Amino acid sequence: MTAVLSAPVCAVSPFATVSGCDLEVPLVQGGTCTYANFDYAASAPALAAVTDRVTNLLPYYASVHRGAGYASRVSTACYESARESVSRFVCAANDQVVVFTRNTTDSLNLLAACVPGDTVVLDIEHHANLLAWQRRGRRVVTAAATIEATIDRIEAELCAKPAALLAITGASNVTGEVLPIARLARLAHRWGARILVDAAQLAPHRRIDLQACGVDYLALSGHKLYAPFGAGVLVGRRDWLDAAEPYLAGGGAVREVTTTGTEWAPAPQRHEAGSPNVLGVAALAAACDALGGLDDSAVRSHERELCARLRDGLSVLPGVELLRVFADSADCVGIVAFTVAGHEPGAVAAYLSAEHGIGVRDGRFCAHPLLARLGYDSAVRASIGLGTSSADVDRLITAVAQLVGSGPAWGYGKADGQWNPVPETRPFPGADTGDGSAPCQLGAEVR
Structure with missing residues (x-):
């Protein structure tokens, strides 16, 4: 048996700029x-632009925020400028900060510790967007057979009891189906909740405009965005992030430390303790720049x-x-x-x-x-x-x-x-x- 196929759309992808395409x-x-x-x-x-940027940065790899040497200054500048690349890629608002993490799961767990109230999620979510809230007031809504009926169920849940956050996938990692995030953002805000979008599957395929969609928080992974070097990102409104306990306690997240207390830095540094993944962040920024140019x-x-x-x-x-x-x-x-x-x-x-x-x-x-x-x-x-x-x-x-x-x-x-x-x-x-x-x-x- 053979499938009946029409003439090829294209023999080779017009975007074949990824490593391994001739493996x-x-x-x-x-x-x-x-x-x-x-x-x-x-x-x-990895995109070719990603591997090129990492290769170019490797000779300058050094400590970030901790050295006066030229290589350290270059690494620090690259790390901090990456925030601008990510912010530009997702059209972040002025009051939204870019926090670098390991991946989407890390980003969701970070935010889960910052949310001052219940979180409403759907049962169709990836485990990262189910388990992160499990110990923190998670309310699961069972999706209906249609998007329209599912939205009605979400609204009923938000109406019945106040929630701080609606955490929703941008696109299903199983079927690829895209949810109407702008509409869901308006719905969440109508009932006094904020909205988080798990964009791990959406961001590699669709340009996202956080301001136009009204999205408060967004999480994504570099390894799904053609930057497989171990970095992710959480973009979101500053107030919850500044008020929460630091995600990790350690160097880089502080302003002042004594033996009796600590003055923590605001976000994003507040949640980026320890030596950062400079190469991973540079790779993620390169992917955002390259994809943004397509x-x-x-x-x-x-x-x-x-x-x-x-x-x-x-x-x-x-x-x-x-x-x-x-x-x-x-x-x-x-x-x-x-x-x-x-x-x-x-x-x-x-x-x-x-x-x-x-x-x-x-x-x-x-x-x-x-x-x-x-x-x-x-x-x-x-x-x-x-x-x-x-x-x-x-x-x-x-x-x-x-x-x-x-x-x-x-x-x-x-x-x-x-x-x-x-x-x-x-x-x-x-x-x-x-x-x-x-x-x-x-x-x-x-x-």
Whole structure:
């Protein structure tokens, strides 16, 4: 069986400026092929502009805010100017500060310790936006079958009992469905609450204007924004951040320390104790600068065409079912989750990788309540990014069609919850063999 495909939208992505776009990977049956990355939603590869900026900064890497040497001055200037890049990228208001963190989860946990009251969340959220509030007055609203009915439920909850914050995802990390954040911001403010947007999945695909949308707080991760160097950000209104206890107690977060007390600095320094991740922050700023310079309409059009091509190609295959939360969702970022009847998602992912050189994600995507309410134990997720081409999409559709039509050509087994080829014939570079020479060979059979 083969899927029916129209002429390619484009043979190569017009935005193929990411590392690894020409990566050759081994196949279990022998030979190699160019890697087709459909796992952007988990961790996106670095933009060329990001790796260039990190490479240029490395010779100047030094202490930040703590040295008079030239390298230290350069590192400090780079670190502080990164706040301007992030602020400009999300159109932050004058009273919103940029706090650098490790990732979105870190940002949400930081804010959770600052909120003076209850937080309302949906049950469709990523675990980061569920668990952060668990010990701090979390009120969970069950999403309805439509966005409209879900908004009604959120308003009913805010109306029934005052809340300090509405914490909402910008785009589902499972289905890519985008929520109307400007409308939700107006709703939250109407009932005296502020709004936080988990933009981990939204920011890599959509330009966000915090002022135009009325969003009070926003969290995102560099590793999903083409800056995989361990930095994230929380952007938000200063008052709660200034009033809260420091996220970490340590150097850099203080104005004055005595043996009997401490005068803490205001935000953002108040919540950035310790030696900062200078390279990660520089990478994040570079990604914001590079993405901000792209034609947003062209990027969205490219993504829309590829997503439609992928959904159309998969939906006609027997036994393939696409996941969806809302019947009335009109906009989605580049994420498509699906299942294949008769094949565990983990086995599908292993097959795509081993026999076709295609990388996807399988599992519950740190969104267990959402998968449960959709009626799935797990699924396969294909996510699209700037380096994705129509040729990549066609490869994925064809590979799934072959699986549906004739099954895998190789054997697969499950051990410790992980599906693997049996036997595994591909080498895995990067593992230490003890002498620094050949990569390790994972050839043991899985029984």
